[in-house]
Amino acid sequence: MPDGTERSSVGLAVNGEQHELWLDNRTTLLDALREHLGLYGSKKGCDHGQCGSCTVLLDGRRVKSCLIFAVAAAGSAVVSVEGLAEDGELRPIQRHFIEYDAFQCGYCTSGQLCSATGMLDEIRMGWPSVVTEDLAGTPGLTDDEIRERMSGNLCRCAAYPQIVAAIRATAEAGR
Numbered sequence: 001m002p003d004g005t006e007r008s009s010v011g012l013a014v015n016g017e018q019h020e021l022w023l024d025n026r027t028t029l030l031d032a033l034r035e036h037l038g039l040y041g042s043k044k045g046c047d048h049g050q051c052g053s054c055t056v057l058l059d060g061r062r063v064k065s066c067l068i069f070a071v072a073a074a075g076s077a078v079v080s081v082e083g084l085a086e087d088g089e090l091r092p093i094q095r096h097f098i099e100y101d102a103f104q105c106g107y108c109t110s111g112q113l114c115s116a117t118g119m120l121d122e123i124r125m126g127w128p129s130v131v132t133e134d135l136a137g138t139p140g141l142t143d144d145e146i147r148e149r150m151s152g153n154l155c156r157c158a159a160y161p162q163i164v165a166a167i168r169a170t171a172e173a174g175r
Contacts, residue, residue: 010074014039015083021070029073030054030065033080041081041110045154052153055111055118056080062118064152081110084117092173093117096166104157112153116167119149123171141171 006025011018014037021036030047033039033056042065045053049067056065057079084091093116096102103109122129123139131148132139139145146164155163 008071010070012037012070012073012078013076014078015080023070025069025071027070028066029056029058029063029068029070029078032070032073033065033078039080039082042114043107043110045107045111050154051108051111052115053108053111055114055153057114057118060118060121062115079114081113084113091117093120093166093170096169096173097163100162100166100169102159102162102166104155104159108153108155108157112150112155112163115150115153116163116170119146120167120171120174122149141168143168 007022008025010021010023010032012021012032014033019037021032023032023036030042030044033042034044042056043053044066045051047066049064052064054065055062058068058073059076084094093113097109097113102112123141126138128135128139129145129148131144143164146167147160150163150167
């Protein structure tokens with residue numbers, strides 16, 4: 001390239017659809033979602049991986065999309081907040097966020113929802129966290145467990161009690 005920018009063809013499977021993009025190799029997954037695919041649900045908060053507003057699921061695991069190059073996500077399944085609903089129906093976590101008023105300004109909500117979805121899957125798989133008391137057993141769903149697992153997602157409106165309640169309600173409904 002004349003300007004020294006290296007570009008690559010990047011195949012991304014996002015929310016069940018395959019996309020082929022021609023991107024600067026330095027393009028983050030967040031920027032690919034927002035600027036190239038028009039998926040604006042994932043927010044650019046800090047752009048340093050500290051706030052969690054850009055959290056998406058990558059092959060089922062939660063990641064901060066501002067820290068991952070789009071080329072590194074090629075061949076993986078990406079789910080953004082736009083892809084959480086199934087067949088047009090909100091998932092239980094989404095319904096509980098509404099029911100428990102687990103958002104105020106809404107800026108962090110998409111990242112919170114994706115992170116909560118991934119976190120609940122981690123608990124179902126038996127993955128411990130740093131506050132799990134019995135590392136050999138199934139992690140319990142205490143408020144401390146939820147707060148620890150969601151600690152990578154900040155809410156500047158401080159809706160944390162409602163977020164914890166929504167996650168707890170989702171987990172209890174799924175039992």
